[in-house]
Amino acid sequence: MTAPSLxxxxxxAIVGVASVIGLFAAIEGLIRASVINRHVVPLPSQVxxxxxxxxxxxxxxxxxxxxxxxxAAAALLLAATAIPLGVLLHxxxxxxxxxxxWIAAMxxxxxxxxxxxxxxxxxxxxxxxxxxxxxxxxxxxxxxxxEGLRATRPVLLNVGRSFRLSRAQQFWKILLPSAxxxxxxxxxxxxxxALINVVGVEFLINFGGLGQLIxxxxxxxxxxxMYATICFVILVSVVFFMGLEHLERWLRPRQ
Amino acid sequence: MAATQAIGSAPHRRAFVRQVLVxxxxxxxxxxAFWELVARSRLLFEGVVxxxxxxxxxxxxxxxxxxxxxxxxxxxxxxxxxxxxGGSAGLLVGLVLGANRFLGRAFEPYLYYLGPTPKIIFxxxxxxxxxxxxxxxxxxxxxxCFFPVALSVAAGMxxxDQVLIRVGRSFRASSLQMASKVYLPAMRDPVVNSFRLGxxxxxxxxxxxxxxxxxxxxxxxxxxxxxxxxMPAMYALLIVIFVLAVxxxxxxxxxxxxxxxxxxxxxxx
Numbered sequence: 001m002t003a004p005s006l007x008x009x010x011x012x013a014i015v016g017v018a019s020v021i022g023l024f025a026a027i028e029g030l031i032r033a034s035v036i037n038r039h040v041v042p043l044p045s046q047v048x049x050x051x052x053x054x055x056x057x058x059x060x061x062x063x064x065x066x067x068x069x070x071x072a073a074a075a076l077l078l079a080a081t082a083i084p085l086g087v088l089l090h091x092x093x094x095x096x097x098x099x100x101x102w103i104a105a106m107x108x109x110x111x112x113x114x115x116x117x118x119x120x121x122x123x124x125x126x127x128x129x130x131x132x133x134x135x136x137x138x139x140x141x142x143x144x145x146x147e148g149l150r151a152t153r154p155v156l157l158n159v160g161r162s163f164r165l166s167r168a169q170q171f172w173k174i175l176l177p178s179a180x181x182x183x184x185x186x187x188x189x190x191x192x193x194a195l196i197n198v199v200g201v202e203f204l205i206n207f208g209g210l211g212q213l214i215x216x217x218x219x220x221x222x223x224x225x226m227y228a229t230i231c232f233v234i235l236v237s238v239v240f241f242m243g244l245e246h247l248e249r250w251l252r253p254r255q
Numbered sequence: 256m257a258a259t260q261a262i263g264s265a266p267h268r269r270a271f272v273r274q275v276l277v278x279x280x281x282x283x284x285x286x287x288a289f290w291e292l293v294a295r296s297r298l299l300f301e302g303v304v305x306x307x308x309x310x311x312x313x314x315x316x317x318x319x320x321x322x323x324x325x326x327x328x329x330x331x332x333x334x335x336x337x338x339x340x341g342g343s344a345g346l347l348v349g350l351v352l353g354a355n356r357f358l359g360r361a362f363e364p365y366l367y368y369l370g371p372t373p374k375i376i377f378x379x380x381x382x383x384x385x386x387x388x389x390x391x392x393x394x395x396x397x398x399x400c401f402f403p404v405a406l407s408v409a410a411g412m413x414x415x416d417q418v419l420i421r422v423g424r425s426f427r428a429s430s431l432q433m434a435s436k437v438y439l440p441a442m443r444d445p446v447v448n449s450f451r452l453g454x455x456x457x458x459x460x461x462x463x464x465x466x467x468x469x470x471x472x473x474x475x476x477x478x479x480x481x482x483x484x485x486m487p488a489m490y491a492l493l494i495v496i497f498v499l500a501v502x503x504x505x506x507x508x509x510x511x512x513x514x515x516x517x518x519x520x521x522x523x524x
Contacts (some may be wrong), residue, residue, distance in 0.1 A: 012360035019361070035423055040383050098278040108504040109497040112457045113474070116466070117489060186424075194372050199373040206460035211376065218379035230376055238368040242400055 004178055008014040013026070030071040047231065048232075050137050050224035053128060062233060067198060067209030070126055072204050074133030075187070078141050083183060083192065085147025096146070107139035129201050131207055136197040137190030144186025148179030188244045195240065199233060210236070265400065270481025285486025303488045313487025314494060323476070330461060330472040333389050337396025337457045342450055344397070345404025350434060352405070363409060370402035374456075375463050392464045392472070399460035400453030406451060412438060426472070447511035451504060456499055 024044045030036045031043050035205075051199040054060055070079035091095040115132055152175055160174045202211025210233050293299065294306040305313075319322050348366075352359040361448060377398060381391040413437065423437040439446070465474025473496055480488040 010355055013364075015357075016361040016365065020365070033478060034438075090428060094274055094278050095282070100281060105501045105505070107457060108502050110455070110462060112459060113462055113466070113496060117493065119481065120484070120486070121299070135326075156444055196373040198369060198377040200463065203373075203378070204463065207472045213371075214376050214379065218382075226379060230380070233376055234369065234372050237303055237372045241368055241371055 043226055046224040047227040049233075050228040054225050054228050055092070055231070058217075058229070059065045060210070060213070063209040063213050064125075065209075065235060066201065067195075067211070070198045070202075071133055071191065071206065072131050073126075073130045074137060074198065075191045077134045077138045077195065078190045079131070079187060082141035082186075083136050083145050086142045086183075086186075087149065090149040090175075091143070092144055100143075100146070103139050103142055107143065111135050112200060114117070116200050119205065124205055124207055126208060127204070129198050132201045133194035133198040136193040139187040140193065141183075141190040144189065145179065145183050148182025148186075149175055151182065152178040184251060186249050188248055191244065192241065195237060199237075257475040259425065279371070295428055297426045302484070305487050305490065309487050310346065310490045313491040317488060317491040317495065325471050326476050329389065330465065333392045333455050333461045333472065334396055334454070336455055337393045337461060338400055338450065340393065341397030341400040342404050342453050344448065345401040345453065346408055347451070348401075349405040349408025350412065350438060353409035354433075358410060363406070365406055366409075370406055374399045374460055375467075376465050378467060381464070387468055389471075392461045392469065395460040395464040396457035403452040403456060407445060407449035408442070411442045411449070415441045415446070432505075444511040447507060451507035451511065454502060454507065455500070458503075463498070 006199070027036065027041065028044050031038050031041060112132060115128065116134070118128045118131055122131060155171070156174050156178060160170045171229060199209075199211040202208040203215050204211075206212050206215045210229065214226060214229050214233070217229055289305050290304065294304045295387060328367075352363050352366075373393065378391065378395055381394040383390040385394050419437055420433075420443055423433050428436060436437075461472070462474035465472040466478040469475045473492065477489060477492050477496075480486075
């Protein structure tokens with residue numbers, strides 16, 4: 001591939017990156033020209049310089065591990081309960097039809113608002129945070145599991161029947177493998193919802209990992225460090241989402 | 256759905272629908288009975304799981320209180336303003352990114368990956384920019400709903416029948432005419448759907464911001480009942496908020512029958 005065509009292919013990405021850099025440069029300029037108050041928006045260069053300080057003094061990596069651990073615990077709970085629940089619902093058509101609408105409604109409700117209730121029940125600790133993450137991911141994982149099981153091609157089921165597979169064999173050899181891509185999608189969504197809510201509740205109840213750090217820095221009015229930590233959280237989530245997407249693509253069976 | 260796969264004839268289907276209704280009633284009664292049992296068992300701390308009649312009385316007290324309606328009005332105003340600001344910005348950006356392949360490829364990845372980040376962490380910034388009053392809550396809601404609206408509108412643009420676009424072009428329609436006569440009418444459902452998603456996250460953004468720092472609104476009432484340990488009031492509030500949110504969502508999805516945007520549904524930060 002020649003250099004110009006390579007440039008042409010990547011030109012949208014280059015324009016995107018250049019615009020982001022340009023935006024930050026413009027903000028830097030406006031603050032230096034005192035158009036934007038630097039006690040409200042710190043200089044982007046200051047924010048950049050605050051990164052090493054935040055990493056060295058505020059134990060960002062340890063806090064990252066705390067947050068990641070809470071999200072992972074919520075994901076494990078989801079995998080252990082929501083997927084089996086989806087499978088059970090798929091088996092009992094009557095109950096499934098009866099409650100599926102309720103589960104979809106639950107997905108639309110602002111569930112994270114029950115965090116004060118969880119504070120009362122579980123106390124102000126990691127369990128509250130994990131349970132909020134779990135509750136947020138519950139509906140999508142159940143619904144995606146159901147969707148995957150239901151989308152199993154009838155031909156495959158008939159092949160299983162013609163081999164006189166038992167119900168368990170039918171499930172392990174045919175239904176589950178066929179539903180796996182959809183279940184993965186569900187788990188990816190569940191994990192994303194869990195992470196969003198874990199960070200959010202950490203911030204709200206001022207407890208735990210990265211979310212608490214932002215709250216802390218805001219209360220100390222350490223603006224550059226606060227903006228740097230917010231950038232760090234965004235960076236971590238974006239890397240995490242990209243990683244999950246690649247993982248899903250890699251795991252999906254080639255057709 | 257599942258019912259129609261297995262059951263063919265109309266009488267059978269009707270019988271199945273009746274069974275489903277019965278099943279729903281049985282499950283609901285069983286859940287309520289279980290709740291009452293837990294409440295009476297005294298296994299949990301006193302008051303954490305109040306008996307049903309206590310919650311019902313809390314609900315009655317809440318709905319009879321004038322303070323509830325002024326707070327509801329505050330929150331509804333904040334969510335509505337957030338939806339207008341964030342939604343119209345999202346609509347504009349979505350239209351531009353969806354119509355122009357180059358800009359879409361340049362900027363959509365940023366929206367796509369920023370979409371699912373937890374928005375509430377921007378709240379300290381919003382307080383500094385817009386103050387501790389309703390301004391910062393509106394900003395939270397607007398930022399939250401911008402992303403799903405923009406992404407889902409951009410995705411909807413790309414699904415428009417190309418024939419319609421070619422007809423518009425052959426009539427030499429201007430960009431404004433293309434937007435108002437071709438794109439927007441063809442996209443009614445994706446747009447309504449995107450606002451449904453946007454409304455959901457705007458409600459979350461506003462209410463969470465209210466629980467963190469405010470002295471008005473339903474979110475404030477929730478956190479206030481927590482700090483007073485008034486559990487019946489908290490349950491009543493949560494019930495009312497969930498019913499309102501789910502009802503609004505159901506109403507809007509009835510407006511737009513087609514579901515779109517697996518991409519956008521992941522953007523509910």
